[in-house]
Amino acid sequence: MKKTHAETNGAGAIGVFDSGVGGLTVFREIARALPREPLLYLGDSARVPYGTKSPATIVRYSLEAARHLMDRGVKMMVVACNTATAAALPQLQALLPIPVIGVVEPGARAAVRQTSGVVGVIATEGTVRSKAYTHAIRLLDANIEVIESAAPLFVPLAEEGWANTHVAREVAEIYLEPLIDAGIDTLVLGCTHYPILRGTIEQVVGGAVHIVDSAETTAETVKAALGKSTGTSNPARRFLVTDAEERFRRIAGEFLEQEIEHLELVSLG
Amino acid sequence: MKKTHAETNGAGAIGVFDSGVGGLTVFREIARALPREPLLYLGDSARVPYGTKSPATIVRYSLEAARHLMDRGVKMMVVACNTATAAALPQLQALLPIPVIGVVEPGARAAVRQTSGVVGVIATEGTVRSKAYTHAIRLLDANIEVIESAAPLFVPLAEEGWANTHVAREVAEIYLEPLIDAGIDTLVLGCTHYPILRGTIEQVVGGAVHIVDSAETTAETVKAALGKSTGTSNPARRFLVTDAEERFRRIAGEFLEQEIEHLELVSLG
16 A cells, blocks of 8 residues: 555654543653654544443454554554553554553552552553453562552543542542552552542542552653664654544643644544 | 344334433333334444544444444434434435434424523533534524533443432532523433433422423434334334443443343444
């Protein structure tokens, strides 16, 4: 198939894939850690959210996204969505000829470094059902107790800009009190949307609980996997969405605190 | 294409289409109004929600759903989703050789019958942006004032089973107080999910405001369009979803207060 100019625009970039805007928390940390690397973000906004969908559907959507990023020539793929990582990372790693990095293992590693024994994980229904964090943490240290709990309303609260409202605070109390009562000393934000509510979550759990946001540790993992960065100054930062580009432009612009210059609507599947 | 046995199972049924579970509020009223008619429900749970997506994407998804229902041999199609009605009804009516009924016009008609002058409409971002209710109401009576307001968090609150919680009450107050202050005497529930929160909404707006749930008036419209019902006693009630059938089975079973016997996973698009 002949490639158009637009389709070649990701050549040599690190591809960052998410179901919508949540992966921008990871994108931001990668951009900070690797200021000379071109980045290509793909948000599947036509099918967001993934968290309530079945593993088979999430695998299908993730493979379609991977195919699109491969066609654009990315040299590495970051699955910046916990639900997609939990459901599809092994398949993606087996099928793609480039390094594929998920967000669960970096988050698990950071949790193991910080905990003194009891880790809480909040995530989507899909991620919790997969027990991906429990498996990843206990593979590193079988003595750690892991309590996973779904917090599905955090995603629409973040998407709708309600992160710092009294409603978000009340929802956070309902989701987090059972974890606090269970004695967690570390809390993993196991969905890339949740760092948007970090302030509210910190208020509820208090200063004694370590918060793990896998965005930072994922960026460290990407940097380590990349080895020597061969980028340029002022590298391209491009964004692809499958729907509603103006909505994405607004949310991403506010979140990244910069104007979104290169934004393109694409079709997957 | 040769049809499988399963694919012919909707022959002669009324097809009811929604993005997920919200359209079950309409399905239930049609089942009550037409107890002898076979019904075939299609919930596009792999791509739910539609309310935050663009008109072009909603049209595409709706046409794919219509094609699937047509292949199954339905004799009439009900678009039991306000967002899909607002974005895609004219195209569906133009393209399909069977009657296609949406939920906006029946809701608008009911509002006009009840109001003494100021109608509030709560709906998804997509429906509000389309101004479909304002157009439909003012076509019937140009003297009525219409105030539309998006209430996007009502969908996840309904989907997550939080309809009757203190959080839902607080969200409802935030969404509805501007409408109450504007002096509405009638409130249209302009999303088929919202009747699930009807109790909470009624508590907030008080007894003086008429609530319009377009499910009942849509069922009346379907009955009128059908003419003489030619059904049988104990007709088939079948359900199709594009993802997560066990989640649908649980929610639909609770909502319809009956066991969901015929449920099938299908693929659109």
